[in-house]
Amino acid sequence: MANSDSAFRRWLRGEVDLSAELRTAEMPVPPEEARYHPRHHTAMIHMIFRQSHRFYVALVAVLCVVLFTVLLLAAANLPAYGDSEAPTNNEVTERYVNRGVEETGAVNAVAGLILDYRAFDTLGESFVLFTALCAVTILMSRGRRKHPLPMETDYADYYADPIVHTMCKVIIPVILVFGVYVLVNGHLSPGGGFSGGAILSSALIIYAMVWGDERAHGTIRERAIRRTAALALGFYVVSKTYSFYTGANGLHSVISPGVPGRIFSAGLILPLNVAVGLVVCCTMYSFYMFFRRGEL
Amino acid sequence: MMTVFRVILLIGLVGCAIATAIVRKPMQAVIIYSAFSVVLAVIWITLEAPDLAVTEAAVGAGVTGILLYLTLRRLNLIDQDEAHKEKMREEADEHGKF
Amino acid sequence: MSIVQSFPLFSIVLGLLCAIGCFVVPKQWGRRMTLLLLLASCVMQGWVLRFCYVNQTSYAYMMGHYPAPWGNEIMAGLLEPGMGLLFSVVMLLSVIGGGRHIGHDVADGKQHLYWVTVDLTLVSLLAMCYTNDIFTGYVFIEICTIASCGLLAVREGGRSLIASVRYMVFALIGSSLFLIGVVFTYAITGQLLFPQLRQAVAALWAAGTYRFAMTVAIGLMTAGLAVKSGCFPFHGWLPDAHSQATTASSCILSGVIVKGYAVLLIKIIYRAIGAEVFMASGAQHVLLLLGIGGMVACSIDAIFAKRLKVMIAFSSAAQIGYIFMGIGMGTAAGLTAAVLQIVNHAVTKPMLFLSGSQLSDASHGRMDFPSLRGAGHRNVPAGILFTIGAVSMVGVPLLAGFIPKLYFAREAFALGWQRWPVLLALAVSTVLNVLYFLYTAVLIWLPQEADCRFTAVKPHWDEFLPGFVLAGLNVAMGIHPGPLVALIDKAVALLGR
């Protein structure tokens, strides 16, 4: 009571600027538990930090210069650029290039390499995406607290703009078709799961940008995204386990390379490309939604 | 001929990287980084790696660029620079009695 | 081919499926599934270990239909399933022991994601243990980095965000250095799988071509993994990260994850580069010196720490110094001692974190030493556990901490110029350990002050039982180290073959 009284008196004396309080009230306030109020000998610690920091920076700078000189010298020591006799062009590469088509059925040697010869790497890679999705969800998800997002100061209503709106209506299906093309032709032409999935997600992101997050949230359900990603990853794991297991035990695998060059060929590569594409698409779109509105 | 083209592209690439490092506004850095990715996508083509070019254009220039932009937007830093942030930081210091 | 030989693959796949499952099911199921997964993983690794021990062999397991230089492979000897078993057991106990804190520190809506990250951490550690391919190693290092960042950042409030940023900056520098090393290695050998790589490296080294690039590559890979496991001059991130996380995450981060990188480093040195070439490159001397530096410098930091968890975390950094010192000795016996140290630290450190956090619970969550005075009386099981752990860390005989120190000291006498630095570092580090660990162990048993604000807490079985299992392992290793040492000796012998 005494406090408000004195505040009132100060206001009467004209010392308090009410509009200043209004301005601070607009600013999003960090959550209570995270706010931080140091108390002790700030100036000294400031100084010590700056001093030790300067020393540290100088030391690291010297180390960096040494490191990059060494790296440049090592790069000069490497086999010549574009040399066909370099050690990298050995029997491993020979087999990938010469027998890749008949063994994997994939015309695109890179697709055959990452989804058949070295599939374990790529399995790990999809799980890198999945792990990142979980970590981003942990960080960005607002959970129960629902502290408000910062106000949009430069909000542009793209939906009201007839040019943007109409163009996007035309362009989104085109992007989707292109994405699907890149996805399912991964074993025949450049592209594949990762790029195709990113292209698909870009179409979804444009949709969310123009039609608004709320509407996109209504159309593309959170549950659907999570289940699609989980199903695609699950399919990937299970099918690849089958192929690893049969391969290691010398069992006959029902998966055959098919006729190279056809769309339905190259054994598991086409379905795996689709699965990877779905995972990438869901992950990228989820990243967008988490950064945009803090939830899917 | 091809070598000259490559060298020009590489100079552009390194130039973009340096520009990203020295510009003051975060938004400029993000835009230059997207340009960097596009140049890199062309370099992948000159290296005969079309898979990488497609992926770099979609993932590097596209998705990473969008994520960087969204981050700026979440932080309300779209057209603010370091000097402004310095001021804000001082305010924050004062607020926290630092 | 026996079905047991497929168990490494099965445990990795089971972990992946479990992670996907936890992502979509409600949180209670996530916890159960993760506990089951960890249990299954323990059983499977144990089985593989038994198989390899009985047959005295290490075997390569083809991941797919293509043999070694073309397809991926995983490799299981004695070291790999042994470390997998150790990691699974420690993770299982940490997750059970820290369960109550997870419920408290992690928001309700994020608990299932916590279990996903735990599963993925297990998978990445197993894959790092078993991998026989340098690039697969890189991919799973990245999974481990991201998952551990999730483990760290999941805690609400506190400084865990700043700790995560710092951790990520260091970890990403580490993985980039490692990747540059991989690129250089690939550029001059054209191989990625360990056995072929080792032949190619030996041939190149004998021929003397690309020697400078090879040395740089070895240095970069070693430096990358050293940064990631918190070796001495790059340990800046470690105390913050390990002390700011929730209890189970602290146990996993310091008990298991840093060791995963160390195991991968050992595998790369002995299986991919070859011990002879590694020793000829001179990188082991650097590792030895860094290890010694870490043992001393981080112990001094630990003395000056004013909070319990920070002290335990600095002691982790010091103990990691021992591991690198063992690797840097460059002999089989030194490596045995390093692996013994890995085992010792993996069973002791989670015990210290678990009991330390219970002691701080008995002091209203305070971590500073004045508040912890007499905490042992308020929570007797935790006090006993902490005392066992502290005494073991000091290196008192009949406890696990003594064994690696003994082997380090024994091996030191067989060395050349390294003998005196190693012995001196062991002595200094032991004295420093006495200063901070015994001090704390005594402090918690001091009589409580008359005006003590804290009341005794009722210990829960799920909190102290895992600690007692770890303490049992610790004492068993200390009293009867023979079988373990014999096993590790065999594992090291198999590794170099």
Next chain:
Amino acid sequence: MAAMFDHLLHNYEEAAAIALLSIGFCMLLFDRNLLKKVIGLDIMDSGVFLLLADRGFIAGGKAPIMAEAAAEAGRYVNPIPAGLVLTGIVVSVSVSALMLALTVRVYQTYRTLDVDHLYMLMSHRRKGGRA
């Protein structure tokens, strides 16, 4: 030394890759702005990928898409680096998404992107806690 410089001039792509690497590394270490650190990380990764992809290039080689394998018996470039870089790019984008999420959270909590400032808060707290 001159021979080495000559060699470096021939490996100009590698030299550019190392240059990118250094720029990114320095941004990651020395730039105080967290956002610029993330961009530096991406640039550093691009440098590594450029270094790796250069290793697969063969002068006069074609992209390894063997559509008319029988028709033209030309040389193909090495597909392995391309596959590895593809993996790397996806890893890199995952990591940068995570770092950006951390950036957003840090800014929401502490109202600053200056890393020195953050570390100062942290070390200060640790020292303050001792008193």
